[in-house]
Amino acid sequence: MALRLRFWGTRGSVPSPGALTVRYGGNTPCLEVRVPTGELLIFDAGTGIRALGQSLMTRSNGEPVSGDILVSHAHWDHIQGLPFFAPLYERGNRFTIWSSGALIRTVERAVREQMSLGVFPVEFEELASVVKFRSLDDGLHHPGMRFDVQTIDVRHPGGALGYRVVDRNEPDRALVYISDNELGESMRYESVAGWRDELVAFAGGAAVLVHDATYTSEEYERHRGWGHSSLEDVLALALDARVGRLVLHHHKPERTDAGVDECVAACRAMARQRGSPLEIVAAAEGMELLV
Numbered sequence: 001m002a003l004r005l006r007f008w009g010t011r012g013s014v015p016s017p018g019a020l021t022v023r024y025g026g027n028t029p030c031l032e033v034r035v036p037t038g039e040l041l042i043f044d045a046g047t048g049i050r051a052l053g054q055s056l057m058t059r060s061n062g063e064p065v066s067g068d069i070l071v072s073h074a075h076w077d078h079i080q081g082l083p084f085f086a087p088l089y090e091r092g093n094r095f096t097i098w099s100s101g102a103l104i105r106t107v108e109r110a111v112r113e114q115m116s117l118g119v120f121p122v123e124f125e126e127l128a129s130v131v132k133f134r135s136l137d138d139g140l141h142h143p144g145m146r147f148d149v150q151t152i153d154v155r156h157p158g159g160a161l162g163y164r165v166v167d168r169n170e171p172d173r174a175l176v177y178i179s180d181n182e183l184g185e186s187m188r189y190e191s192v193a194g195w196r197d198e199l200v201a202f203a204g205g206a207a208v209l210v211h212d213a214t215y216t217s218e219e220y221e222r223h224r225g226w227g228h229s230s231l232e233d234v235l236a237l238a239l240d241a242r243v244g245r246l247v248l249h250h251h252k253p254e255r256t257d258a259g260v261d262e263c264v265a266a267c268r269a270m271a272r273q274r275g276s277p278l279e280i281v282a283a284a285e286g287m288e289l290l291v
Contacts, residue, residue, distance in 0.1 A: 003147075003165060003175055003291035004034040005208070009048020010283040012180075012214050012228070012250035013077050020256040025285030027051070028077040029179050029250060031210065035147045036167060040067030043163060043177050045097075048285065049081035057086050064092040068140060070149070071099045072179045073160035074110040083115050083122070093129035100151060100161050101137035108133040136161075152202045154181035155189045156227035164202060175291045176206040176243070179250055183233035188225040196237075203241035207291045210283065211237065213248035213263065235267050238278060245279040247289075 009027035017026035028046025035041065040056075042049065056065050065087045072078055087093045099107045111133075115124040124131075134140075140149045150164040162178035182189070183196070203209050214228035228250065238246040248267065251260055260282045271278045281287075 002036070002173060003167065005175065005289040005291060006032045007048070007283050007285055007287045008032060008052040009044070009046040009081070010249060010251055010285055011046075011077075011253060012212070014253050015047050016253040020258075023257040023284060024251060024260045024282060027285060028080065029072075030081060031177060033165060033175065035145070035165070036169075037144060037146055039142060039145060039147075040065075041149075041165065042067055042069045044072055044078045044179055045069055045082045045085065046077050046079075047081040047084075050084040050086075053084070053086040053088075057090070064094070065090070066094040067096075069095055069097045070136075070161075070163055071097060071103075071107050072162070072177075073099070073103060073156060073158060074107045075158070075180070076110075076114075078179070079107070079111055079114065082111055083120050088127045088129045088131065089122075091128040094131075095129060096132045096134050098134050098136050098140060100153070100159075101135040102153075103159055103161065104133055104135045106158075150202070152178075152199065154178055154199070155186070155191060155195075156180045156182060157188065157225075160227070162199075162202065164206065172205065172207065173291050174206040175208050175210070176203045177210045178203075179210075179212055180227055181212050181229055182225070182227050183229040183237060184220060184224060186225040200237065200240045203237065203243060205242055207244045208247060208289060209238055209241065209243040209245070210247040210249045212250040213267075214250050214252050216263070216266075219252070231263055231267055232270065235270050235278075235280075238280075239271070239274060239276055243278070245281065245289075248280070248282045251282070 009030035027048035030048030220230040
């Protein structure tokens with residue numbers, strides 16, 4: 001059995017709906033993952049989680065909905081969809097919001113503050129579902145679960161996490177999700193020596209690598225230190241890690257569908273020049289993958 005992925009939000013920084021972003025989508029990050037034993041993992045809670053919530057309610061046929069929401073960090077585009085996530089308003093549903101021990105308090109504070117009466121009509125305490133905040137330092141465990149969730153600290157202002165999901169019975173079926181990460185050199189981070197080697201090892205051999213690919217090399221030079229990567233640096237990481245498929249993610253808000261097409265074509269051309277058969281696609285709302 002395989003991990004089943006569906007993208008509900010692929011855009012970075014701010015929603016960008018419109019005629020020019022229809023194919024790849026304008027919602028901010030949200031990825032649904034179903035593991036072989038049926039558990040629901042949701043990576044990030046950008047505006048894409050609104051449509052996911054509607055889908056979950058329809059699919060549940062009135063049965064309770066539960067899941068784990070793994071937040072990469074507390075920047076607004078990664079949590080702004082939670083107040084519009086319909087399952088939170090139904091009694092009997094249960095969700096756990098996870099992040100690292102260093103980030104979970106920031107995530108919880110940000111989620112609660114965006115559901116305070118000054119900015120939203122329903123306070124967090126009024127939710128009918130059960131919502132808990134937990135540190136991944138304690139480990140993510142469910143009875144009978146057969147998958148592992150591993151994390152790595154990545155380079156982003158304020159901190160952020162990358163995730164690796166592995167089926168214990170089929171360890172070659174690994175998904176690596178790194179939504180916001182700066183691979184280029186910047187004085188903004190106090191990175192330890194060997195940080196890139198550690199990242200390569202973390203992504204090593206993954207069947208699918210979903211990675212921040214916000215900028216072209218020219219754009220990156222104007223945004224160095226903002227916490228996002230260039231196409232060239234992402235491709236180099238994927239090649240060094242020998243992943244099976246690279247999924248370009250966190251598209252720049254101004255990037256049109258045609259512009260995303262150009263980014264994919266550029267990455268494929270660079271891979272061919274290096275003699276690599278790496279499969280490269282861009283994350284698109286509604287796109288489903290098996291890992």
